[in-house]
């Protein structure tokens with residue numbers, strides 16, 4: 001192989017898998033994406049409900065009194081930990097559940113995890129709609145959170161795995177599109193429910209059952225993903241689903257690729273432990289950073305509390321909800337923009353353009369509020385309109401970028417062996433930071449006042465730098481070829497031998513073994529291994545292969561031990577060797593010694 005030329009593992013040229021975009025794959029994608037509808041409905045509904053008088057009077061009497069106390073500071077009207085806990089408890093439960101859901105995704109599949117999501121969600125909804133005290137409300141929210149944790153783990157993975165490579169971005173974004181539709185529907189429901197007294201809030205919370213019911217029924221129609229089937233040894237079924245979703249019988253290359261990925265994944269007994277290996281670091285760091293950044297744009301300060309925020313700046317109850325409906329509509333429309341462009345323009349350009357616009361929007365909102373909104377005076381009408389317009393600019397640019405790509409990028413950048421475990425970190429980080437914002441925003445607004453928007457602006461600058469320097473482009477890269485085609489080539493992430501992984505060493509040693517068996521002299525077969533390392537350790541690994549193959553009389557068991565050694569997930573790769581081994585092996589005097597036992601994991 002020419003130096004530096006790295007072939008995908010299946011040997012297939014990138015992007016050349018057979019198959020078209022079938023109606024079946026699109027329908028399955030839409031059904032699965034209703035998991036996003038549940039999530040979105042929840043995000044949108046809590047803001048509206050927590051600003052409804054009937055609800056506040058029943059459960060948060062103090063806030064109700066404060067809200068109607070004319071002299072109360074505008075920025076602090078809604079600052080109440082209990083009220084914030086109502087919103088945020090869901091995310092706490094989702095955070096913890098996502099780790100569990102990662103295991104059910106691997107062991108039982110993506111589909112049953114989605115089914116579990118819908119059941120938890122339905123039970124939570126019933127408790128919420130029937131709540132007679134705060135505890136019923138909170139427990140209901142926790143169960144909704146369990147549902148969201150399962151759905152947010154399973155759905156994006158499902159979408160990325162069934163998608164044909166050229167449409168992976170678009171199909172994955174269906175999830176976020178459903179999130180935004182859920183938010184919009186919730187805003188509309190809030191708008192109507194706020195006029196129904198005294199139980200409009202029950203209707204608002206109870207309607208969350210609709211998307212859960214759709215997902216529950218729909219999940220019986222969709223198949224399990226081929227990847228998950230193959231990973232769980234249901235090879236025939238995996239192959240037949242693959243043929244069905246690709247609309248062709250000619251899927252052998254893609255099948256082989258998934259099979260290889262799952263063979264390697266099988267070696268990994270502890271995917272969470274494996275995430276600690278250097279080769280998992282880049283997708284993990286990026287997955288977590290994407291979530292922190294997504295939430296510190298300040299999006300949920302607006303999504304959860306839009307009606308509250310608009311009331312803060314002086315809109316009446318109805319007008320506030322109406323403004324939330326406007327921003328919700330912008331959110332949906334701009335997510336569609338993302339679906340259209342993500343696989344053409346690529347991920348980075350969407351993220352960067354959004355950073356620029358969001359920065360302008362946040363600083364303008366902060367400036368306008370700072371100059372015009374005093375503690376007890378509302379904004380005058382035209383200034384309030386300016387704020388709404390910039391909120392729309394902010395929400396729109398978020399919607400074509402950090403919103404959808406926050407899910408897409410982590411779902412496509414991990415290798416199969418750590419995909420569900422790695423993705424669960426993305427989901428849980430998203431939930432954690434959503435929780436933090438939900439819990440802290442109203443208090444932050446009370447203390448920081450308009451400066452809170454400058455706080456978010458500073459984060460947006462950091463995000464822009466992250467995109468420019470650290471985020472690789474993953475457009476049109478097959479999902480199981482990220483290591484070779486993305487990480488190994490990135491100026492920063494390729495450093496420190498991070499990608500001399502067990503995959504490399506497996507291939508390397510297998511090739512070496514084949515050559516040896518066929519009586520050929522050893523030669524360096526994959527020069528990319530040598531090229532991608534900067535430290536001597538990798539060369540030392542290659543030397544082991546050489547020594548074993550050439551100098552030991554009974555080389556087979558030793559080679560298999562070496563392969564084993566490289567497969568061991570508990571060991572960092574490359575494995576540090578003691579120089580004494582070289583000598584003893586070279587002299588051929590220690591064939592019966594077990595060199596592996598002397599090797600210590602780093």
Ligand SMILES: OC[C@H]1O[C@](O)(CO)[C@@H](O)[C@@H]1O
Nearest residue numbers: 043179180299300303331403
């Ligand atoms: O559309 C906005 C919504 O999208 C998310 O970022 C999820 O991807 C939510 O946290 C936010 O409320």
